[in-house]
Amino acid sequence: MDLTSLQTQARALDAADALSPLRELFDLPPDVVYLDGNSLGPLPRSARRAVTHALEQEWGQGLIRSWGRAGWLQRAAEVGDRLAPLLGVGPGEVMVADSTSLNLYKVLAVAMELADLEGVAVERMATERMAFGQPSDPPGGASEERAGVRPRRVLLTEADNFPTDRYLAQRLCAERGWELRICAPQADGRFDASQLAAPEVAVLMLTQVHYRTGALHDMQAINRQASAHGVLTVWDLAHSAGALPVALRHPGAECDFAVGCGYKYLNGGPGAPAFVWVHPRHVERAEQPLRGWLGHARPFDFAADYAPAPGIARYVCGTPPILSLTALQAGVETLRAADALGGMSALRAKSLSLTDFFRRACAVLVPPGSLECITPLDAAHRGSQLSFAVRPPRSAARIMATLIERGVIGDHRPGDASVPDILRFGFAPLYNTHADALRAAECLGAVLRTG
Numbered sequence: 417m418d419l420t421s422l423q424t425q426a427r428a429l430d431a432a433d434a435l436s437p438l439r440e441l442f443d444l445p446p447d448v449v450y451l452d453g454n455s456l457g458p459l460p461r462s463a464r465r466a467v468t469h470a471l472e473q474e475w476g477q478g479l480i481r482s483w484g485r486a487g488w489l490q491r492a493a494e495v496g497d498r499l500a501p502l503l504g505v506g507p508g509e510v511m512v513a514d515s516t517s518l519n520l521y522k523v524l525a526v527a528m529e530l531a532d533l534e535g536v537a538v539e540r541m542a543t544e545r546m547a548f549g550q551p552s553d554p555p556g557g558a559s560e561e562r563a564g565v566r567p568r569r570v571l572l573t574e575a576d577n578f579p580t581d582r583y584l585a586q587r588l589c590a591e592r593g594w595e596l597r598i599c600a601p602q603a604d605g606r607f608d609a610s611q612l613a614a615p616e617v618a619v620l621m622l623t624q625v626h627y628r629t630g631a632l633h634d635m636q637a638i639n640r641q642a643s644a645h646g647v648l649t650v651w652d653l654a655h656s657a658g659a660l661p662v663a664l665r666h667p668g669a670e671c672d673f674a675v676g677c678g679y680k681y682l683n684g685g686p687g688a689p690a691f692v693w694v695h696p697r698h699v700e701r702a703e704q705p706l707r708g709w710l711g712h713a714r715p716f717d718f719a720a721d722y723a724p725a726p727g728i729a730r731y732v733c734g735t736p737p738i739l740s741l742t743a744l745q746a747g748v749e750t751l752r753a754a755d756a757l758g759g760m761s762a763l764r765a766k767s768l769s770l771t772d773f774f775r776r777a778c779a780v781l782v783p784p785g786s787l788e789c790i791t792p793l794d795a796a797h798r799g800s801q802l803s804f805a806v807r808p809p810r811s812a813a814r815i816m817a818t819l820i821e822r823g824v825i826g827d828h829r830p831g832d833a834s835v836p837d838i839l840r841f842g843f844a845p846l847y848n849t850h851a852d853a854l855r856a857a858e859c860l861g862a863v864l865r866t867g
């Protein structure tokens with residue numbers, strides 16, 4: 417295999433790509449290979465028009481009347497409904513609001529509250545049974561291990577999850593007397609689902625695609641095990657929503673809570689609002705902790721006391737950022753434009769083809785031994801990015817700075833004592849091509865050869 421045959425392959429793969437017209441939906445600088453859509457998606461051409469309209473007509477001319485006339489009040493729920501099929505859920509189940517961090521705070525707090533409520537109910541049952549002279553629990557009964565003896569107050573998560581996820585969990589656990597348990601991966605790097613069997617584990621929080629390694633969890637298998645042990649699941653979809661088909665309600669393997677980012681693969685623009693989903697069976701069982709007037713059942717009564725809105729609308733806190741929300745709406749429509757071309761499963765097939773081709777091109781063009789790919793090779797276990805460990809004396813920051821100077825934009829993340837510095841290359845199947853992958857591999861090879 418040499419450069420010429422890679423070029424031939426790239427041309428053939430791009431020529432056969434039915435999704436290639438979608439690249440035209442974006443305003444990408446012509447001289448740039450953009451492989452950082454997992455951090456900030458590019459500008460959809462339609463976002464420019466939509467935001468200009470929202471700015472000049474809706475805000476400029478409509479003024480406050482636009483909350484009603486221009487549909488500002490419904491926009492967050494509407495964008496949630498357009499996003500819903502990409503997550504495998506129905507209309508009315510997803511709300512766009514706030515940041516991923518804030519939404520994670522809301523759902524973690526609710527998951528912990530539901531787990532605590534369940535613990536109280538089980539303890540009460542046990543006490544009542546004892547009062548009536550019955551054994552405290554039927555032997556082998558599902559509630560036996562929960563009853564009284566050890567409170568179920570462990571939040572389980574994975575090692576080196578994204579900082580916001582860890583920080584929020586640390587604080588919530590400290591406040592509520594819970595333990596945050598960090599689960600080390602198995603030898604093959606996968607999540608160790610046997611940890612779910614520990615009777616004190618009540619909530620599991622995972623990021624579906626790991627932000628550093630790009631490893632993809634087997635969400636369905638994990639959900640099945642979690643549910644068999646009565647553990648609630650909270651999924652962060654920051655690196656999966658819009659990059660691969662997500663099935664939050666896969667029959668027999670449903671998630672309990674999920675949040676995700678608007679500005680990554682959804683192309684919603686810098687600081688775009690995020691989304692939140694709560695399983696309909698839980699959504700009205702608890703209030704989220706950030707009571708705000710717009711999450712009220714009747715916000716325009718301006719009532720003295722709070723009453724949560726029905727359904728996912730209660731996860732709204734305050735006034736939505738209409739201009740950002742309008743840009744996000746355009747971003748979500750760039751993904752929906754793929755519906756007619758095979759939708760998320762076609763996008764997933766192309767994403768796998770891009771990461772596979774990039775890996776093969778790197779194997780030819782990058783000096784042997786200079787980088788180590790830490791993303792699983794196996795398609796079932798990788799998301800839409802490839803990450804490479806960089807070890808001293810090489811510097812991931814310097815390598816990436818040089819790549820960016822040469823028009824190949826990825827990013828790097830610092831390591832620490834336990835994990836190496838990495839280079840990340842995110843592939844967005846809506847607009848990236850195999851030619852992009854080849855140019856990035858060539859450039860990376862050149863930078864590493866010259867040191």
Ligand SMILES: *Cc1c(COP(=O)(O)O)cnc(C)c1O
Nearest residue numbers: 515516517578580623627652654
């Ligand atoms: C990007 C990312 C976030 C971002 O949170 P913000 O509140 O939007 O800053 C959260 N979680 C993960 C796993 C991420 O990758």
